[in-house]
Amino acid sequence: MKLIQPICRGAAAAIAVAAAVLVPGWAEAQTQGTIKIGVLHSLSGTMAISETTLKDTILMMVDDINKKGGLLGKKVEAVVVDPASNWPLFAEKARDLLAKEKVAAVFGCWTSVSRKSVLPVFEELNGLLFYPVQYEGEESSRNVFYTGAAPNQQAIPAVEYLMREEGGAAKRWVLEGTDYVYPRTTNKILEAFLKSKGVAAEDIRVNYTPFGHSDWQTEVATIKKFASAGKKTAVVSTINGDANVPFYKELANAGIKASDIPVVAFSVGEEELAGIDTKNLIGHLAAWNYFQSVKNPTNDAFIKQWQDFIKNPKRVTNDPMEAHFTGFKMWTQAVRQAGTTDVDAVRQAMYGQKVKAPSGFSQIMNTNHHLSKPVMIGEIRADGQFDVVWQTKEPIKADAWSPHLPEDKGKIADWTYPWVCGNCTAAKYTD
Amino acid sequence: MVLRRFLILRRSRSFRLEGRTAAHPAACLFRFAALFLILSLALAALPARADDFAAAVLGLAEEGFPAKQKAIVALAKSGDPRAVPILQALRDDRLRRMPDGSVVIVATTGGTTRLTHAATGRDIAGILPDSLDRIIVNNRLRGAIEAALGSLTLFSPDRAVRLSAAQEALKRPTADAALPLEQALAAERDGEVRAALEQGLAAVRLFSGGKDEMLAAIRALGATTDPQAKNLLDAFRAKPDLDAGLRQAAEAAIASIDGRLLWTGLAANLFQGISLGSVLLLAAIGLAITFGVMGVINMAHGEMIMTGAYAAFVVQQLFRTFLPPEWIDAYLLVAVPVAFLFAGLLGVVLERCLIRFLYGRPLETLLATWGVSLILQQAVRSIFGSPNKEVSNPGWMTGGFDLMGGFTVTWNRLYIILFCFVVLGALALILNRTSFGLHMRAVTQNRDMAAAMGIRTARVDALTFGLGSGIAGMAGVALSQIGNVSPNLGTIYIVDSFLVVVFGGVGNLLGTLVGALSLGIVNKFLEPVAGAILGKIVILAAIILFIQWRPRGLFALKGRTADA
Numbered sequence: 001m002k003l004i005q006p007i008c009r010g011a012a013a014a015i016a017v018a019a020a021v022l023v024p025g026w027a028e029a030q031t032q033g034t035i036k037i038g039v040l041h042s043l044s045g046t047m048a049i050s051e052t053t054l055k056d057t058i059l060m061m062v063d064d065i066n067k068k069g070g071l072l073g074k075k076v077e078a079v080v081v082d083p084a085s086n087w088p089l090f091a092e093k094a095r096d097l098l099a100k101e102k103v104a105a106v107f108g109c110w111t112s113v114s115r116k117s118v119l120p121v122f123e124e125l126n127g128l129l130f131y132p133v134q135y136e137g138e139e140s141s142r143n144v145f146y147t148g149a150a151p152n153q154q155a156i157p158a159v160e161y162l163m164r165e166e167g168g169a170a171k172r173w174v175l176e177g178t179d180y181v182y183p184r185t186t187n188k189i190l191e192a193f194l195k196s197k198g199v200a201a202e203d204i205r206v207n208y209t210p211f212g213h214s215d216w217q218t219e220v221a222t223i224k225k226f227a228s229a230g231k232k233t234a235v236v237s238t239i240n241g242d243a244n245v246p247f248y249k250e251l252a253n254a255g256i257k258a259s260d261i262p263v264v265a266f267s268v269g270e271e272e273l274a275g276i277d278t279k280n281l282i283g284h285l286a287a288w289n290y291f292q293s294v295k296n297p298t299n300d301a302f303i304k305q306w307q308d309f310i311k312n313p314k315r316v317t318n319d320p321m322e323a324h325f326t327g328f329k330m331w332t333q334a335v336r337q338a339g340t341t342d343v344d345a346v347r348q349a350m351y352g353q354k355v356k357a358p359s360g361f362s363q364i365m366n367t368n369h370h371l372s373k374p375v376m377i378g379e380i381r382a383d384g385q386f387d388v389v390w391q392t393k394e395p396i397k398a399d400a401w402s403p404h405l406p407e408d409k410g411k412i413a414d415w416t417y418p419w420v421c422g423n424c425t426a427a428k429y430t431d
Numbered sequence: 432m433v434l435r436r437f438l439i440l441r442r443s444r445s446f447r448l449e450g451r452t453a454a455h456p457a458a459c460l461f462r463f464a465a466l467f468l469i470l471s472l473a474l475a476a477l478p479a480r481a482d483d484f485a486a487a488v489l490g491l492a493e494e495g496f497p498a499k500q501k502a503i504v505a506l507a508k509s510g511d512p513r514a515v516p517i518l519q520a521l522r523d524d525r526l527r528r529m530p531d532g533s534v535v536i537v538a539t540t541g542g543t544t545r546l547t548h549a550a551t552g553r554d555i556a557g558i559l560p561d562s563l564d565r566i567i568v569n570n571r572l573r574g575a576i577e578a579a580l581g582s583l584t585l586f587s588p589d590r591a592v593r594l595s596a597a598q599e600a601l602k603r604p605t606a607d608a609a610l611p612l613e614q615a616l617a618a619e620r621d622g623e624v625r626a627a628l629e630q631g632l633a634a635v636r637l638f639s640g641g642k643d644e645m646l647a648a649i650r651a652l653g654a655t656t657d658p659q660a661k662n663l664l665d666a667f668r669a670k671p672d673l674d675a676g677l678r679q680a681a682e683a684a685i686a687s688i689d690g691r692l693l694w695t696g697l698a699a700n701l702f703q704g705i706s707l708g709s710v711l712l713l714a715a716i717g718l719a720i721t722f723g724v725m726g727v728i729n730m731a732h733g734e735m736i737m738t739g740a741y742a743a744f745v746v747q748q749l750f751r752t753f754l755p756p757e758w759i760d761a762y763l764l765v766a767v768p769v770a771f772l773f774a775g776l777l778g779v780v781l782e783r784c785l786i787r788f789l790y791g792r793p794l795e796t797l798l799a800t801w802g803v804s805l806i807l808q809q810a811v812r813s814i815f816g817s818p819n820k821e822v823s824n825p826g827w828m829t830g831g832f833d834l835m836g837g838f839t840v841t842w843n844r845l846y847i848i849l850f851c852f853v854v855l856g857a858l859a860l861i862l863n864r865t866s867f868g869l870h871m872r873a874v875t876q877n878r879d880m881a882a883a884m885g886i887r888t889a890r891v892d893a894l895t896f897g898l899g900s901g902i903a904g905m906a907g908v909a910l911s912q913i914g915n916v917s918p919n920l921g922t923i924y925i926v927d928s929f930l931v932v933v934f935g936g937v938g939n940l941l942g943t944l945v946g947a948l949s950l951g952i953v954n955k956f957l958e959p960v961a962g963a964i965l966g967k968i969v970i971l972a973a974i975i976l977f978i979q980w981r982p983r984g985l986f987a988l989k990g991r992t993a994d995a
Contacts, residue, residue, distance in 0.1 A: 275819025
């Protein structure tokens with residue numbers, strides 16, 4: 001031990017000197033300290049299933065940027081905390097990260113209730129949150145960048161697809177959701193949208209089940225009965241978390257085929273399907289802005305980077321991971337552009353920031369703090385991946401406020417002059 | 432490359448031919464003439480159809496779903512039996528596009544993969560299927576494929592294929608389906624297929640036949656218990672210029688279908704209730720022993736269920752890795768004893784190392800076992816990772832059968848109901864007919880007296896706890912067949928398990944049985960009316976009120992022990 005240490009130190013010094021000559025930025029990183037970022041994802045409890053992967057994604061990105069010489073000549077350090085799927089704990093941990101650890105940005109949250117819980121903290125302490133999951137919209141905070149999809153980038157296009165001839169021309173709809181804010185708001189928007197398209201109220205069935213609902217017999221039988229009324233029926237699922245596996249198992253065993261009653265899900269991706277035998281679910285759909293099966297060089301590199309980092313060639317990638325990938329890249333670009341990690345300067349630099357995303361498109365951050373993203377509809381195939389059966393030609397700009405809800409009429413989210421507001425019907429400044 | 436091999440083959444044959452020519456010039460000439468005649472005849476008869484078929488097959492490889500759909504319809508119209516394997520391959524994602532645009536079928540049997548040219552049926556060697564483009568379909572095409580296969584497979588030698596083809600006719604009745612259906616009916620011998628064909632034919636004639644045919648069709652459809660038949664009749668009744676007699680007959684038929692559907696609905700509800708009850712019962716039996724008999728408030732009971740489910744996962748993975756694929760269906764039979772032993776062992780360790788120090792201190796037991804449950808959850812999360820694990824149903828537990836009119840009985844639930852009663856029966860035997868059961872009852876009724884009789888009470892405690900935990904492990908195997916296998920699996924069932932045991936009466940197996948089944952059935956009759964969330968609340972409130980009225984549950988133990 002005594003012998004080895006000086007040798008190690010000597011070698012490290014030699015490498016440092018060599019690097020200092022070759023890569024000035026790296027040497028600077030060694031001397032100038034670090035940039036801290038926070039990772040606020042549940043590593044235990046109900047949501048650990050989905051959120052652990054996102055923590056690993058950010059660690060992968062941090063590892064990558066440090067290998068490439070860091071940011072502004074400093075090393076990036078990830079501060080990982082575990083809010084344990086406990087919504088109030090999210091707020092506490094967020095306060096710790098911002099006030100004690102003084103992180104430059106936080107990447108975190110999955111459920112909308114956790115985001116709502118940390119929102120006041122970020123606004124009070126002027127932090128920056130990157131939120132990577134598709135959600136119900138109806139929000140635009142100055143302190144949050146939403147890198148997941150808004151309803152007009154996922155739910156509405158998916159329903160439109162099923163309404164068209166190619167999607168089966170559905171006339172009757174079951175909106176099936178877990179009982180919390182995201183499904184309730186999404187279904188409210190979808191109901192308004194369907195009614196505006198001339199679907200009668202008796203052709204829409206909305207049903208909610210509790211978190212972790214495990215006995216789906218009645219609901220699946222009801223869906224079957226509802227679908228036997230002679231009109232093509234489709235199911236829109238906003239079922240979240242653990243309830244999905246028993247739902248799909250019941251669906252498969254009850255013999256509901258996708259060509260008869262297609263089920264389109266907004267919270268089921270490659271990672272969730274890994275826990276289900278998909279042989280009997282072929283053809284059921286999911287709407288996202290990214291699928292692992294998309295073919296392009298950026299995606300190939302992304303998948304390889306992930307599988308190398310996690311040291312498992314079978315691990316899958318999914319949409320929220322892609323959102324974190326894009327969000328992190330955007331943040332580093334904005335920091336470089338601003339030349340500082342100061343939150344106000346970085347926020348200004350974020351607008352219009354462009355990143356080539358694994359989805360195969362250049363994604364742009366808009367002034368309403370949401371991304372422009374392509375919409376893709378995928379059908380489940382036997383190996384647990386998706387075949388993209390439809391996608392938009394161009395990225396779609398997110399609506400923070402839904403044009404389909406009467407109470408949102410005229411609401412604008414725009415954080416640049418003269419609006420400078422996330423929820424206004426008139427500009428803040430007029431001159 | 433394939434073409435070149437083919438040419439080489441041809442050349443070697445022609446060499447042989449030349450050899451013979453040299454031997455018997457006259458015979459050869461005759462043969463040549465015959466061959467030429469046959470070939471030219473065949474070519475004259477075939478060309479149009481063969482070209483259409485080949486063009487339709489090529490059309491499957493085109494870009495865009497509308498073009499593929501056109502090709503599928505063309506294949507169906509061709510009536511060519513060669514189209515069947517191609518369409519099946521397309522449906523099963525086994526069709527690939529070669530770089531030159533031609534279409535090949537991939538077939539994997541017993542570990543070897545074979546590529547055949549779809550249009551010609553020739554084998555292709557030396558190409559890896561993974562290097563070719565997949566020809567993908569969407570749901571609309573899947574529907575078109577099923578319809579096409581329906582018309583093409585009405586005369587299939589396989590009974591199940593014919594049956595599904597006949598049922599397809601009822602689903603999508605079209606006027607031009609009448610003739611093939613009639614022909615199929617004339618040739619059909621099997622009763623069930625005949626019935627399905629008759630219904631399909633009735634569905635077709637309802638809209639395109641004469642008045643008598645329509646009346647017969649109404650009668651045939653009215654005799655079924657099928658919501659689809661009812662829809663057809665509904666649509667028929669709604670026709671504007673309908674004969675009054677026909678309308679009346681249709682209405683009577685709809686009423687009789689409705690009446691039967693009501694009963695099947697009730698039967699389906701009952702089955703669902705028994706199924707939910709059996710799941711609750713399986714989850715609660717273990718607890719009925721540890722909590723009911725021993726009085727230990729075991730918050731880690733759910734985690735015992737979870738370890739059982741993970742045992743099923745591990746056994747499945749071992750089967751997949753080390754045994755031939757045809758054995759995989761048997762993994763569940765191995766998983767049950769493995770889960771029992773593993774969870775049981777865990778229970779014994781838990782009892783010996785922790786719980787025995789806490790007898791008679793319920794609050795501490797509660798907190799300590801809750802701590803254990805968190806430790807077990809996190810341990811599983813560290814070993815297996817937090818994402819769900821895929822435990823597939825074995826073949827004999829996949830799918831279900833349509834009992835009548837939209838009431839589908841799924842195999843996995845049926846087997847779980849049976850399994851649950853087998854477990855309960857075995858447990859009752861152990862408790863009442865074995866010496867271990869006798870010791871167990873003796874120790875729980877009067878520990879000191881039992882010890883004085885020479886029973887090793889500590890050993891009985893450990894084994895009893897192990898038995899309860901082992902049963903929870905077996906429950907985990909069953910639950911892995913209907914739900915998630917994740918570290919949180921146990922937390923879903925722990926509250927329900929306590930509800931069942933408290934409601935049924937602590938310390939009583941019969942109470943647990945009646946409690947679980949009645950909770951399940953009431954839940955399933957409430958859910959369609961009140962919804963899943965309200966239904967749960969109503970049941971919880973009802974149980975709280977019930978416990979106020981009968982604090983010891985449905986079947987209270989009587990006598991001195993109850994007061995102890």
